[in-house]
Amino acid sequence: MQFSPDVLVPLALTLKVAGSATLLVFIVGVAVAWIMARHDFPGREIVDAMMTLPLVMPPTVLGYYLIVLFGRRGWLGAWIYDTFGWTLMFTWQGAVVAAAVVAYPLVYKAARAAFEGVSAKYENAARTLGASEWRVFAQVTVPLAWRGILAGTMLAFARAMGEFGATLMIAGSIPGKTQTLSIAVYEAVQSGKDSMANFLVVVTSTVCILILAGSGKLLRARQDGA
Amino acid sequence: MSARLSVAITKHLQSRGRSFVLDVTFDAPDEILVIFGPSGSGKSLTLQCVAGLVRPDTGVIRAGDRSMFDAAAGVDVPARYRRIGYLFQDYALFPHLNVMQNIGFSFAQRWPAGLDEQARAKVASMLELFELEGLARSYPGQLSGGQRQRVGLARALIREPALLLLDEPFNALDPLLRDRMRRELVEFGRRFAVPMVVITHDPDDVGALAHEVIVMKEGRVAKHLGVADLPSAADYAPGYRRAVRAILEDATG
Numbered sequence: 001m002q003f004s005p006d007v008l009v010p011l012a013l014t015l016k017v018a019g020s021a022t023l024l025v026f027i028v029g030v031a032v033a034w035i036m037a038r039h040d041f042p043g044r045e046i047v048d049a050m051m052t053l054p055l056v057m058p059p060t061v062l063g064y065y066l067i068v069l070f071g072r073r074g075w076l077g078a079w080i081y082d083t084f085g086w087t088l089m090f091t092w093q094g095a096v097v098a099a100a101v102v103a104y105p106l107v108y109k110a111a112r113a114a115f116e117g118v119s120a121k122y123e124n125a126a127r128t129l130g131a132s133e134w135r136v137f138a139q140v141t142v143p144l145a146w147r148g149i150l151a152g153t154m155l156a157f158a159r160a161m162g163e164f165g166a167t168l169m170i171a172g173s174i175p176g177k178t179q180t181l182s183i184a185v186y187e188a189v190q191s192g193k194d195s196m197a198n199f200l201v202v203v204t205s206t207v208c209i210l211i212l213a214g215s216g217k218l219l220r221a222r223q224d225g226a
Numbered sequence: 227m228s229a230r231l232s233v234a235i236t237k238h239l240q241s242r243g244r245s246f247v248l249d250v251t252f253d254a255p256d257e258i259l260v261i262f263g264p265s266g267s268g269k270s271l272t273l274q275c276v277a278g279l280v281r282p283d284t285g286v287i288r289a290g291d292r293s294m295f296d297a298a299a300g301v302d303v304p305a306r307y308r309r310i311g312y313l314f315q316d317y318a319l320f321p322h323l324n325v326m327q328n329i330g331f332s333f334a335q336r337w338p339a340g341l342d343e344q345a346r347a348k349v350a351s352m353l354e355l356f357e358l359e360g361l362a363r364s365y366p367g368q369l370s371g372g373q374r375q376r377v378g379l380a381r382a383l384i385r386e387p388a389l390l391l392l393d394e395p396f397n398a399l400d401p402l403l404r405d406r407m408r409r410e411l412v413e414f415g416r417r418f419a420v421p422m423v424v425i426t427h428d429p430d431d432v433g434a435l436a437h438e439v440i441v442m443k444e445g446r447v448a449k450h451l452g453v454a455d456l457p458s459a460a461d462y463a464p465g466y467r468r469a470v471r472a473i474l475e476d477a478t479g
Contacts, residue, residue, distance in 0.1 A: 121318040124279050127305040128312040129332040130385065139334075143322045 006196060007203060009176050010184040017092060017167075017180055018160035021099035025160075026153050029107030034137070037115035055105040062101055063169025070097065070170065090172045095180060098166035103156035110152020114145035154215035158208050230256050230421045231389055235275055235285030235295070248272065248282075248445040254423055258415065260432050261425040262474055263442035269425040270315075272442070273391045276423070277312045278305035289389050311382030311390040311420070316398050317374045319366035325377050326362040329353065332385045352380040371399045375407060383418050390415070392424045396431060408434040432456075433470040441477035449477040 036048060054062055070077040070088040081087050088094040118141055126136045142149075164182045171178035173187060181204045188197035231254035239246045248268045252259075261269050274280040276287055278294065281302060287295040289310065294303045319328050327334070329352050333345035341349065353359045356376040366374060375395065382390060395411065396404045412435065415422050424435055432439055436456065441449040456470060 119318075121314050121316075122320060124274075124277075124305070125312065125314055125318040125320070126331070127279065128277055128308075128310065129381065130306045131331070132306060140320060144320075 006184075007199060010179055010181045010200070011203060011207075013092065013176070013178075014161055014180040014182075017095045017099055018157055018163075020096045021103055021160040021163075022153060022157040024096065024100045025104045025107045025156055029104055029152075029156075030111045030149060033108050033111035034115055034141070037112050051108050052105050054101050055109075059098075059102055059163070059165025059167075060169060063098060063166035066094075066098060066101065066166060066170045070094070089170060090174060090178060092171070092178055095163075095167045095171040095178050098170045099160035099163040102163050102166055103160040106156040106159055107149070107152045110155070111145070111149045114148025114152075115141065117148065118144045151215060154211060158211050161204070161208065161211075230254055230290060231259075231276070231423065232286070232288040233272070233276060235272075235282035235287060237271065237275060237280065237282045239271070246445060248275075250442070250445070250447050252440050252447055252450060254421060255438050256421050257437040258412070258422045258424060258435050260436035260439045261423060261442060262427065262429070262432055262439055263425075263448075264427055267442040268445040269427075269442055270393055273312075273393055273423065273425055276389075277310050277391055278303060278308050279312075292388075309385065309388045311385065311387035313375075313378050313382055313390065313392040313395055315393045317366075317378035319369075319374055319377055319381070321366050324363050324365050325358055325369070326353070328366070328377055329358075329380045329384055331381060348384060352384050356380045372403050372407060375399065376410075379411075379414060383414065383420065386418065387420060390418075390420045390422045392422060394426055395424060396426070396428065404430070405434070411435070429471040429474050432474060439474075441474060443477075451477070 032051065036044065036051075067089070068074055070080070072078065072081050072087045072089060077087055077089070088097060122140050122144060123136050126140045131139070161180075162182050163180070164186070167178070167180060168183060173179045173183045175184075179187065181200055185197055185200045185204070188194075188200060233253075234251040235248070237248040239248070246268070248271050250268065250272055261272065263269050271280060275282045275295070276289075282295060282297065284297045285295070286293070286297070289308070292303075293299070293301050294308055294310075295301060320331065323331065326349055330341050330345055330349040333341055333348070353362055356379065358373065358376060358380065361369065361373060361377075366377070369377065375398075392411075396407055399407060408431065411422075422435075424431065426432065433456070437453050439449075439451045439456070440447050441451070451473070456473065
């Protein structure tokens with residue numbers, strides 16, 4: 001089977017969804033990880049557990065929570081629908097939210113460990129040299145934690161690409177709109193299109209292996225360079 | 227004459243059921259004050275309070291005629307505005323920056339880091355003064371202990387700080403190198419006309435550097451010794467170090 005629209009459309013959609021989700025969890029995950037690594041506050045342990053929960057919960061359960069939250073009659077969803085006349089349900093943005101929630105702990109965990117691995121002495125040295133808190137973060141903390149953050153982000157992207165359960169719950173399986181690669185594989189198998197399923201599986205596997213190999217190479221290059 | 231550094235602070239620390247109370251009052255001379263004491267006596271904590279890295283509970287810290295901290299008046303100048311240099315125990319050179327970028331760090335206020343003409347000239351003159359020209363593009367991981375210390379000093383002194391704090395500056399060095407680095411330190415201090423506060427648990431540092439010594443014990447100043455209280459025969463005469471040790475050991479009980 002060649003690169004027909006049957007393959008290219010879900011592949012492009014998957015990359016768009018996984019890319020957007022990764023960007024989202026990168027920004028939120030890094031910010032929250034930094035706060036958790038550098039600040040102490042009551043209930044910190046509970047927040048940490050909450051942030052890690054998507055890692056161990058079944059994606060279908062997460063999807064259900066998302067429906068409760070964002071469904072047209074959901075806590076947030078009702079307000080969004082009343083205000084904008086729009087709902088997250090069965091849209092590619094919904095798939096992004098589902099993938100982001102599932103991939104979030106990977107960035108959060110990796111970034112938190114990376115920030116905690118940066119000795120406070122470097123940050124303090126920067127402060128005595130006249131650096132503002134923003135500069136300490138941007139020029140000392142992040143460059144020293146970068147490797148771990150990047151590794152977590154790469155894993156998050158791979159995880160977002162493979163997201164199935166939560167995505168199906170909130171975004172469904174609409175060809176060309178919300179049907180990502182992993183869902184297309186499922187649909188192909190269900191409808192007996194074995195060669196189609198084979199090809200989709202090979203494409204997905206190849207992309208995932210390329211990402212992991214690429215991230216590994218990037219990390220090694222950084223190690224040698226710094 | 228007002229003292230260069232005047233400290234009167236308390237700080238209560240509590241962690242895992244153990245508590246520590248720092249309660250120190252001292253004035254530092256224009257030259258070198260050595261804070262001597264065993265580990266856990268509160269030396270580093272005192273230095274961190276002076277630098278603005280740790281906030282004392284109560285008290286006052288003044289450097290020259292500037293108030294750095296005054297609990298009653300609500301003054302707490304952030305570390306970055308204190309102009310107090312700090313040489314960390316193992317120098318804390320930024321591992322991701324080369325020697326030149328480390329020394330120029332206090333100038334690179336814009337992001338991404340870039341140095342203007344004037345700053346670059348200043349970094350070059352520091353490289354020359356500290357005999358680091360050949361290492362400008364080396365990373366801290368590639369330097370020897372003595373070279374690292376010189377980079378750390380150059381990085382702190384390029385800002386022309388009003389005061390330089392040094393945390394166990396010779397601890398990480400080869401014993402053979404220590405005497406030479408002590409002499410270099412005294413020389414740089416004079417050259418930049420910067421008063422210094424050096425903390426150490428090595429009596430030899432006291433003999434080689436101190437104009438005044440405070441001996442700390444369990445968070446308090448156990449004794450404040452002037453230059454007149456120390457044995458006068460310098461030049462490392464035999465018996466000199468022993469005499470210094472005896473005085474310090476007496477003070478720490």
